[in-house]
Amino acid sequence: MILGAGFGGLYAAKHLNHPSIRITLIDKRNYHLFQPLLYQVATAGLSPGDIAAPIRSIFSTQKNTTVILGEVTSVDTQNKKVILAHGEIDYDILIVATGATHSYFGHNEWAQHAPGLKSIEDALEIRRRALIAYETAEVETDPEARPAQLTFVIVGAGPTGVELAGALAEISQHTLARDFRNIDPTQARILLLDGQSRVLPTYPPDLSAKAQKQLEAIGVEVKTNAHVTCIDATGISLGDERIAARTVLWCAGVAADPWAASLGAPRDRAGRILVRPDLTLPDHDNVYVIGDLAAVAQGEGFVPGVAPAAIQQGRHAARNVLRTLQGKPQLDFRYVDKGSLATIGRAAAVAFWHGFHLSGIIAWFAWLVIHIFFLIGFRNRFSVIFNWAYSYLTFRKSARLIIGGNRKVDR
Amino acid sequence: MILGAGFGGLYAAKHLNHPSIRITLIDKRNYHLFQPLLYQVATAGLSPGDIAAPIRSIFSTQKNTTVILGEVTSVDTQNKKVILAHGEIDYDILIVATGATHSYFGHNEWAQHAPGLKSIEDALEIRRRALIAYETAEVETDPEARPAQLTFVIVGAGPTGVELAGALAEISQHTLARDFRNIDPTQARILLLDGQSRVLPTYPPDLSAKAQKQLEAIGVEVKTNAHVTCIDATGISLGDERIAARTVLWCAGVAADPWAASLGAPRDRAGRILVRPDLTLPDHDNVYVIGDLAAVAQGEGFVPGVAPAAIQQGRHAARNVLRTLQGKPQLDFRYVDKGSLATIGRAAAVAFWHGFHLSGIIAWFAWLVIHIFFLIGFRNRFSVIFNWAYSYLTFRKSARLIIGGNRKVDR
Numbered sequence: 001m002i003l004g005a006g007f008g009g010l011y012a013a014k015h016l017n018h019p020s021i022r023i024t025l026i027d028k029r030n031y032h033l034f035q036p037l038l039y040q041v042a043t044a045g046l047s048p049g050d051i052a053a054p055i056r057s058i059f060s061t062q063k064n065t066t067v068i069l070g071e072v073t074s075v076d077t078q079n080k081k082v083i084l085a086h087g088e089i090d091y092d093i094l095i096v097a098t099g100a101t102h103s104y105f106g107h108n109e110w111a112q113h114a115p116g117l118k119s120i121e122d123a124l125e126i127r128r129r130a131l132i133a134y135e136t137a138e139v140e141t142d143p144e145a146r147p148a149q150l151t152f153v154i155v156g157a158g159p160t161g162v163e164l165a166g167a168l169a170e171i172s173q174h175t176l177a178r179d180f181r182n183i184d185p186t187q188a189r190i191l192l193l194d195g196q197s198r199v200l201p202t203y204p205p206d207l208s209a210k211a212q213k214q215l216e217a218i219g220v221e222v223k224t225n226a227h228v229t230c231i232d233a234t235g236i237s238l239g240d241e242r243i244a245a246r247t248v249l250w251c252a253g254v255a256a257d258p259w260a261a262s263l264g265a266p267r268d269r270a271g272r273i274l275v276r277p278d279l280t281l282p283d284h285d286n287v288y289v290i291g292d293l294a295a296v297a298q299g300e301g302f303v304p305g306v307a308p309a310a311i312q313q314g315r316h317a318a319r320n321v322l323r324t325l326q327g328k329p330q331l332d333f334r335y336v337d338k339g340s341l342a343t344i345g346r347a348a349a350v351a352f353w354h355g356f357h358l359s360g361i362i363a364w365f366a367w368l369v370i371h372i373f374f375l376i377g378f379r380n381r382f383s384v385i386f387n388w389a390y391s392y393l394t395f396r397k398s399a400r401l402i403i404g405g406n407r408k409v410d411r
Numbered sequence: 412m413i414l415g416a417g418f419g420g421l422y423a424a425k426h427l428n429h430p431s432i433r434i435t436l437i438d439k440r441n442y443h444l445f446q447p448l449l450y451q452v453a454t455a456g457l458s459p460g461d462i463a464a465p466i467r468s469i470f471s472t473q474k475n476t477t478v479i480l481g482e483v484t485s486v487d488t489q490n491k492k493v494i495l496a497h498g499e500i501d502y503d504i505l506i507v508a509t510g511a512t513h514s515y516f517g518h519n520e521w522a523q524h525a526p527g528l529k530s531i532e533d534a535l536e537i538r539r540r541a542l543i544a545y546e547t548a549e550v551e552t553d554p555e556a557r558p559a560q561l562t563f564v565i566v567g568a569g570p571t572g573v574e575l576a577g578a579l580a581e582i583s584q585h586t587l588a589r590d591f592r593n594i595d596p597t598q599a600r601i602l603l604l605d606g607q608s609r610v611l612p613t614y615p616p617d618l619s620a621k622a623q624k625q626l627e628a629i630g631v632e633v634k635t636n637a638h639v640t641c642i643d644a645t646g647i648s649l650g651d652e653r654i655a656a657r658t659v660l661w662c663a664g665v666a667a668d669p670w671a672a673s674l675g676a677p678r679d680r681a682g683r684i685l686v687r688p689d690l691t692l693p694d695h696d697n698v699y700v701i702g703d704l705a706a707v708a709q710g711e712g713f714v715p716g717v718a719p720a721a722i723q724q725g726r727h728a729a730r731n732v733l734r735t736l737q738g739k740p741q742l743d744f745r746y747v748d749k750g751s752l753a754t755i756g757r758a759a760a761v762a763f764w765h766g767f768h769l770s771g772i773i774a775w776f777a778w779l780v781i782h783i784f785f786l787i788g789f790r791n792r793f794s795v796i797f798n799w800a801y802s803y804l805t806f807r808k809s810a811r812l813i814i815g816g817n818r819k820v821d822r
Contacts, residue, residue, distance in 0.1 A: 030542060030813045047460040049810040056590035057807065066592045069546040071819060085819055086550060120814055131441060135480040139497060179467035181477045379801050379809055386797070390790050396468065398790055399460040402441045403531055404815060408482060408496055 001025075001082060001091035003072055005032050005055045007307045008097035008291030010376075011314030016321060017062050024089060026082070028071040030054055033120065034375055036307055037384070039160055041123035043130070043167035044175075044397040048120045050383045053376040072098065074262035077284050093286045093324070095317050096263070096273075100292035100305065103255030103270060110231040114248040117160060124403060126249055130168065131402050133247050134176060137183045148244035150188040153236050155228055156252035157194035158202070159342040162211060164251060165192040166345035169218045174346075174395040190219060191243065193226040195252075200342060200350070202304065207350040210359040214348040228252075254305065256293055263287070268295045268302075277332035279317050285324075288317040296333060303335040307374075312336065343367045346392065412436075412493060412502035414483055416443050416466045418718045419508035419702030421787075422725030427732060428473050435500060437493065439482040441465055444531065445786055447718055448795070450571055452534035454541070454578035455586075455808040459531045461795050464788040483509065485673035488695050504697045504735070506728050507674070507684075511703035511716065514666030514681060521642040525659040528571060535814060537660055541579065542813050544658050545587060548594045559655035561599040564647050566639055567663035568605035569613070570753040573622060575662060576603040577756035580629045585757075585806040601630060602654065604637040606663075611753060611761070613715060618761040621770040625759040639663075665716065667704055674698070679706045679713075688743035690728050696735075699728040707744060714746040718785070723747065754778045757803065 002009045005027040013025050031052040040046040059065040070084040075096070081088050102116035115125050130152065137149040152168050154161045172188035179185070192199065192215065198208040199215065199222060212222050223238075230237040235244040256271030265281045266274045272295035273281070279294065281287045290313035296303040303309045312335060320330045339353030341363065349363035358366065368388065375381050387398050413420045416438040424436050442463040451457040470476040481495040486507070492499050513527035526536050541563065548560040563579050565572045583599035590596070603610065603626065609619040610626065610633060623633050634649075641648040646655040667682030676692045677685045683706035684692070690705065692698045701724035707714040714720045723746060731741045750764030752774065760774035769777065779799065786792045798809050 028819075030546065030811070047458040047810075048812055048814060049458040052812050054590075054811040056587075057811070060590050067590075068550055069543075069813075069819075070550065087552070120812070124814075132480075135441065139479055139481065141498070176467075179465075179471050179478075379798075379807070382797070383794070383809075386793070387790075396790070398794075399458075400441070400465040400468070401459055401463050401531070402480075403459060403535075408439075408480075 001089065001093070002095045002097065003027075003082065004097035004099060004291070005029075005067075006035070006097060006099050006291060006310060008310035008314040008317075009095065010058070011311045012095050012097065012290070012318045013059065013062070013065055015315050015318035017064060018322070019064060021064055021325070023065040024068060024091070025055065025059065025065055026068045026070050026072065026084065026089075027055060028069070030056070030069050032058060032376055034380070035118075036371060037375075038117055038120070038123050039163045039167060041120065041399070042117055042126040042164060043171060044127055044400045045167065045391055046384060046387055047399045048124070050380055050387065051375070052120065053380060058376060072259055074259050075287075076262070077264060077281070077287055080286070093288075093321055095288045095290060095314075095321070096293060097289075097291045097310070097314065098257060098260075098293055100254040100270075100272070101257055102250060103253035104250065105253055107231070110250070113231045113233055114155060114236075114250040116250040117164070127399070128402050128404065129247050130171070131400060134180065134183070134185060134188075135402075136246070138180050139182075146183065147189070148235065149246045150183065150185075151191065151235075151243065151245035151247070152188065153191045153193065153243060153245045153248045155193050155236070155248065155250050157192050157199035157222070157224070158251060159200065159340070161192060161194070161251035162199055162215065162342050162344060164249060165190055165215060165220045166218065166343065166348070169215075169220050170345045171397065173219055175397050175400075189221065191221045191223060191245070193223045193228070193238070195225065195227050197224050199224070203340060203342070203350065204352055204357060207352060207357055207359065211342065211344060211350045214344045214350070214359070218345045218348070254292065260293060263289070265289075278320055278330040279313060279333050280320075280330070285330075288320070290314055290317050296335070298335055306340070308338050309335055341367045341370060412500065412504070413506045413508065414438075414493065415508035415510060415702070416440075416478075417446070417508060417510050417702060417721060419721035419725040419728075420506065421469070422722045423506050423508065423701070423729045424470065424473070424476055426726050426729035428475060429733070430475060432475055432736075434476040435479060435502070436466065436470065436476055437479045437481050437483065437495065437500075438466055439480070441467070441480050443469060443787055445791070446529075447782060448786075449528055449531070449534050450574045450578060452531065452810070453528055453537040453575060454582060455538055455811045456578065456802055457795060457798055458810045459535070461791055461798065462786070463531065464791060469787060483670055485670050486698075487673070488675060488692070488698055491697070504699075504732055506699045506701060506732070507704060508700075508702045508721070508725065509668060509671075509704055511665040511681075511683070512668055513661060514664035515661065516664055518642070521661070524642045524644055525566060525647075525661040527661040528575070538810070539813050539815065540658050541582070542811060545591065545594070545596060545599075546813075547657070549591050550593075557594060558600070559646065560657045561594065561596075562602065562646075562654065562656035562658070563599065564602045564604065564654060564656045564659045566604050566647070566659065566661050568603050568607075568610035568633070568635070569662060570611065570751070572603060572605070572662035573610055573626065573753050573755060575660060576601055576626060576631045577629060577754065577759070580626075580631050581756045582808065584630055586808045586811075600632065602632045602634060602656070604634045604639070604649070606636070606638050608635050610635070614751060614753070614761065615763055615768060618763060618768055618770065622753065622755060622761045625755045625761070625770070629756045629759070665703065671704060674700070676700075689731055689741040690724060690744050691731075691741070696741075699731070701725055701728050707746070709746055717751070719749050720746055752778045752781060
């Protein structure tokens, strides 16, 4: 049984396509989400359907796999049962790949003011907030109130924060530039904060510097060593400094879902499960934990929580399951770092790959090709290429819709 | 000032593109919605972004037009003010084109069990309910409970009801056919009800008969002269007859928004404003009401509430506004019926046009061409053509995502 159809669970299931194995794949969504492009849904560049593929379609022809829509509430490793909101299911071997959620570092009251970006619902909420901010500023009669309405603060300058800041800058500088009569969208302030001393802290320092330069070139203000002390409805505080801002977005911390405690395994500070080198639980040979939920030691640190690591772990867990069934010993996992890529608005990006450091349009092009290559489904690939080409040539965004939630301007 | 950026308001604003006129266009959405294809969002064939275009983009280069996101709460015709949720705006001439909403004929308690289809939120809710129904049946352990879970009842066999029924039949017969392991989606029951004696009651009787035949050929059960007496969480009653059904959809009645009463004009039973032949209010030469909110007498009846009528009224109101400004008398509106078209699943449709009655694949092809022609925006046209071609060739639906609301299976 596999819990979660993200990158880890999907690749594990695909690699267990043997008629002698019966797979039950459980996810709380009916679709696999291509998370690396989620920020493009949040910034109106793509529609949810472009980056999601129904899990049932993916496994339609893989007859050994039964897909179940269900939400895990706990795992009973003693009795080998998964408890779902709507019932229980027994397993022989379990691969847990349910991913992570946001962490507000103990300040859950910030969540309502600073949404994070993990799900399509999150992305649509961010899109709604960003678009409503411009609409509200347009009808604002007090000119003093406008700057805060057009201030967007992104907390956390990892890849997602950098990409979100770049895309928001592009919207204000190009997409919306001529669409309003009372405000000038190009005056919007996009502020990217990080607690560490540079953007993209997991990247080599020279690329961090280049990324910051590219961000500043398109109008993003970068503030490093910034420690958030308060977020409320009117803005954000960094110690004594107060920034009035209507829109604050959270790209900082990740945490495990609370139900992961039921696995009864040691966990790190973020709640991630400390697995053995073969990806199994310390006390249970038949339970694998992979992807963002797993803390896999490697060298002096841990394997990073990125899509390529989840994919490799999914494949590795599948391989170990097959070896177990053949009576062979399990193998230890070793993460092969294939490099990293982050994009920064139009035709700018940074990348490193086997010692090469790239930036600018070449890195951006690599980013395009790789992201299209790994997208699941022909239709999605085509649609994403078309939407990117369209939006690149026209500066328009295809999905500028305010849907759901509070659609009203609000002063 | 124009209220509403549906077909009526949009075409009125486009025809008032003169530098001497200042237009304020107010809508509670930030997008123009191509309502005739909304049922395709409800049935996962298209994404919301495919059939919606941001109003600001449409008027980006029409400099005499200011777009405002705002919800009308009332109109003060004496003092020539529109009252919005966030403030008041004065007008000289007003064109009201805010459309209609659902009517449950006095049974508002049915609304929660039988959602209607007027907005993108409605369409996503219907999509969610339909997809969750199959997911729930798949995990159902009591085989007796499954038939009701896979029964879909559509109340109202006008064009929307017919199109929705056809698309749901296509999903169960083709799209989902191989995706489940415990249920056979082709066994789903799609039931189309109408209180009148035939489907498409506003069409010529021979086309109603052909439409019913085409519907039955793709597996839709049609029930005419059916009078709904109760809808609740477990099904629907027609007098003594009870139909157990998890999913009931409402395509029957329309009604005006309650705020329309503030216009102080005589209204028909559905709350529509009875306008004069020149489309103005009886007591106010400077207030036009057009589209689904207007009851425009013509011949023995009223102009139908369809998109072509709203477009013609929008143009006509604009022409009368220009004539007024030139000191010329207003002209009476005359609806030119360009024919009607309704599609029924794959490659089937009925149409009538200037005395010609068409059905089958020719009518379906006419339907495709006309709907693409009237879609606003190049990107939408391209995207819709692509999605249709893709879904026609592969039997897949591009937007099978369960988003928002309750995503859980529920037995």
